[in-house]
Amino acid sequence: MKATAYVLLALVALTGVVVYMAHASERSDEEADLIFGIKIPPGYRDWKLISVAHEEGNLNDLRALLGNDTAIKAYRDGKLPFPDGTIIARLAWSYVPSEENNKAFGRAQSFVAGPVTNVQFMVKDSKKYAATGGWGFAQFKDGKPDATAALKTCFPCHEPAKARDFVFTQYAP
Numbered sequence: 001m002k003a004t005a006y007v008l009l010a011l012v013a014l015t016g017v018v019v020y021m022a023h024a025s026e027r028s029d030e031e032a033d034l035i036f037g038i039k040i041p042p043g044y045r046d047w048k049l050i051s052v053a054h055e056e057g058n059l060n061d062l063r064a065l066l067g068n069d070t071a072i073k074a075y076r077d078g079k080l081p082f083p084d085g086t087i088i089a090r091l092a093w094s095y096v097p098s099e100e101n102n103k104a105f106g107r108a109q110s111f112v113a114g115p116v117t118n119v120q121f122m123v124k125d126s127k128k129y130a131a132t133g134g135w136g137f138a139q140f141k142d143g144k145p146d147a148t149a150a151l152k153t154c155f156p157c158h159e160p161a162k163a164r165d166f167v168f169t170q171y172a173p
């Protein structure tokens with residue numbers, strides 16, 4: 001009887017720890033962006049590649065565009081508008097020269113991904129985000145919602161791509 005009581009007590013304590021840990025991890029990396037209520041989609045770093053891009057000017061970065069399975073299927077099928085559930089991620093790193101690669105090439109020609117700048121997401125939900133073309137926009141830096149004020153500028157600047165459902169990036173075969 002006594003042994004059973006101890007086992008029960010241990011189980012209750014363990015459950016408490018697990019619940020606490022689950023909440024702690026939610027707090028650290030699952031804060032929602034303040035306008036569209038978007039959280040960092042779990043596993044986005046493993047999504048498939050849509051394309052890459054390089055911006056000069058103030059951004060001076062290298063970017064990779066990744067899509068969840070719904071996004072990739074729509075791209076490959078050439079299907080527009082993108083269906084609800086589509087998420088497109090834009091990862092960016094600062095654009096830095098690589099001394100090591102340059103030595104191997106014997107001349108200064110190599111640039112690689114340096115430190116992470118930020119990550120942006122476009123999430124399709126035609127009802128929830130009807131006012132912004134069916135897309136919710138989010139930006140995160142170091143796992144935290146970023147540039148909240150700038151979120152109002154996302155959709156207006158994506159308007160020129162209206163004919164492709166407000167998405168600029170085309171699939172790189």
Ligand code: HEC
Nearest residue numbers: 088090120121122137138139150151153154157167168169
């Ligand atoms: C000044 C205009 C401008 C603003 C403001 C802007 N974007 Fe974009 N965005 C672009 C352009 C152009 C591209 C394609 C080229 C590139 O990726 O650099 C793009 C690409 C993207 C992509 C990849 C899908 C696509 O359309 O190609 C995502 C995701 C994205 N932006 C999210 C955002 C978010 C979130 C914000 C607001 C915080 C934002 N954008 C603000 C112009 C803009």
